[in-house]
Amino acid sequence: MDHIPSTLELLQDLIRIDSQNPPGNEQGMVDYIAEYCRKLGMQYTIYTYAENRSNLYITFGSGSQRPLTLLGHLDTVRFDSAAWTYPPLGGEIHDNHLYGRGALDMKYFVAAVLTIAGRLHAMQDRLNGPVNVLFTADEETGSSQGIRKVLQEDKVRDAVAGSLVLNEGGGFATFHGRKLTYLFETGQKSVARLRVSIPELPDTNPYFPTLSHEKILVQVVKRLDDLELDTSLPRSVQDLQRVFLDDSTSLAASDRRLLETMSESMITPTIIHGGSRNKQVPEGLKATIDFDCRLLPNVDRQEFLDKVEKAIGDLPVKIELTSFSQGYEATVGPDLVHLLEDALQKHDPEIVSLVPFITPGSNDGKYLKPLGCDVLGFAPLSSGQPFSSIMPLIHGVDERISLASLTFCEQVLQDVCLAYLTGDSIRE
Numbered sequence: 001m002d003h004i005p006s007t008l009e010l011l012q013d014l015i016r017i018d019s020q021n022p023p024g025n026e027q028g029m030v031d032y033i034a035e036y037c038r039k040l041g042m043q044y045t046i047y048t049y050a051e052n053r054s055n056l057y058i059t060f061g062s063g064s065q066r067p068l069t070l071l072g073h074l075d076t077v078r079f080d081s082a083a084w085t086y087p088p089l090g091g092e093i094h095d096n097h098l099y100g101r102g103a104l105d106m107k108y109f110v111a112a113v114l115t116i117a118g119r120l121h122a123m124q125d126r127l128n129g130p131v132n133v134l135f136t137a138d139e140e141t142g143s144s145q146g147i148r149k150v151l152q153e154d155k156v157r158d159a160v161a162g163s164l165v166l167n168e169g170g171g172f173a174t175f176h177g178r179k180l181t182y183l184f185e186t187g188q189k190s191v192a193r194l195r196v197s198i199p200e201l202p203d204t205n206p207y208f209p210t211l212s213h214e215k216i217l218v219q220v221v222k223r224l225d226d227l228e229l230d231t232s233l234p235r236s237v238q239d240l241q242r243v244f245l246d247d248s249t250s251l252a253a254s255d256r257r258l259l260e261t262m263s264e265s266m267i268t269p270t271i272i273h274g275g276s277r278n279k280q281v282p283e284g285l286k287a288t289i290d291f292d293c294r295l296l297p298n299v300d301r302q303e304f305l306d307k308v309e310k311a312i313g314d315l316p317v318k319i320e321l322t323s324f325s326q327g328y329e330a331t332v333g334p335d336l337v338h339l340l341e342d343a344l345q346k347h348d349p350e351i352v353s354l355v356p357f358i359t360p361g362s363n364d365g366k367y368l369k370p371l372g373c374d375v376l377g378f379a380p381l382s383s384g385q386p387f388s389s390i391m392p393l394i395h396g397v398d399e400r401i402s403l404a405s406l407t408f409c410e411q412v413l414q415d416v417c418l419a420y421l422t423g424d425s426i427r428e
Contacts, residue, residue, distance in 0.1 A: 021137075067131070071166070071365065105395065147368075166413070170184035186356040267293045271288075337354060379413070
C-alpha cells in the first residue's frame with residue numbers, strides 16, 4: 001500500500017479479495033484493513049476464533065457524547081462466475097458501475113467507513129465522543145465466528161454498549177409519484193422456525209387411501225396463512241404506512257409489495273415432507289411442514305405460540321418452535337432523524353423526507369440491541385439506485401454499485417459522523 005487509497009480504490013481492492021462464505025475466509029480482508037490502519041497510524045485489534053475467520057476492531061476518541069459505532073461484515077455469499085457478465089472478483093468498472101461480489105453487500109460500506117474513520121482519527125481531538133469501528137466475520141451464515149464471539153470480549157462489549165450504531169440495511173431511495181423519500185432501517189423482524197407434524201391417524205390403511213393426512217396438511221397451511229398476528233403495530237410501521245400505503249399514494253407494484261412485506265408479519269411454508277415411502281418423515285408421522293416466520297418485533301415468542309396453538313390446536317398435529325430470534329425496534333428521537341435527513345438533503349435537495357422501516361431480513365445489528373445500543377441501517381445510496389433496483393442485485397448475479405452511489409455514501413455518512421461527533425451543523 002504505497003499511498004492512501006481512495007474509497008473507490010479501497011472498494012476495488014476489497015472486492016478482489018475472495019471472502020465467500022461458505023467456506024468462510026475473511027483473513028485476506030482483515031490483513032488488508034490492518035495494513036491500511038498501520039499506514040494511517042490507527043490502532044486495531046484482531047480477534048480470530050477459527051482458522052482464517054478473523055474480525056477487526058478499531059477504537060479512538062473520547063468525550064461525553066454517546067459513542068458512535070460503525071459496523072460492517074467482511075464475508076459475502078457465494079457466486080457462480082459463469083453466470084456473471086464480468087468477473088465477480090474483478091472489481092471492474094463498466095458504464096459507471098463497479099461490478100463484483102460484495103459491491104452492495106456490504107464492501108462499499110466497509111470502504112466508505114475506512115475512509116471516514118481515517119479522517120475522524122486525524123481530528124480525534126475535536127470529537128466529543130468515542131468512535132468504534134467493528135468489522136466482523138461470518139455474518140452470512142449465522143455469525144458464530146464473528147460478532148457473537150467478539151461481543152464476548154470485555155474490551156469490545158464495554159466500548160460499544162449503549163452506542164449509536166450505523167450498519168447496513170437502509171439509506172435507500174423510494175419514489176412515490178414525484179416524491180423522493182429515503183428509508184432507513186430502525187429494526188428487524190423476529191425470525192422463527194415452526195414445524196408442524198401430522199401423526200399417522202388410527203384406522204388408516206395405505207391400501208385404502210382417504211387423503212385424511214393431506215386434508216389436515218392443507219388446513220394447517222390455510223389457517224396459518226389466514227392467521228392475524230398484528231393486532232398492534234410498531235411505531236416505525238405506523239410511520240411507513242402513513243407515508244406510503246394509503247390508497248392515494250402512487251407506487252409501483254414491486255415497491256408496494258416490498259413495503260407491505262416490511263409492514264406485516266408473515267408465515268411462509270418452506271419445506272413439506274410426506275408420503276408413506278418418504279424416509280425423511282420420522283416413524284409414526286405422515287407429514288411434516290416447516291414454516292419460515294418473519295414477525296414484527298412487538299410479537300414475542302409466547303404470543304406467537306399462543307396464536308398458532310389457537311389457530312390449529314384443534315387439529316391432530318404436533319406444534320414445535322425449532323428456533324426463535326427476537327427482533328427489535330430502535331429508539332430514534334427527532335434530533336437524530338433531522339441530522340440524517342439534513343445530510344441526505346445536502347447532497348440531494350430533491351429528497352422530501354426520511355422514513356423508518358422494519359426489515360424482514362436479518363443482520364449483525366440484532367446482537368448489539370441487547371447491549372442498550374440503538375442500531376440503524378443507514379448506508380445510503382444515490383437515488384439513481386433506488387431500493388427496488390438493488391434488491392435483486394444483493395446476493396444476485398452481476399452485483400454492482402454505481403460510482404455515484406459510492407460517492408454519495410461517503411459524503412453523506414461523513415457528514416452524519418462529523419455532525420454527531422462535533423455538533424457542527426450540516427447545513428452550509
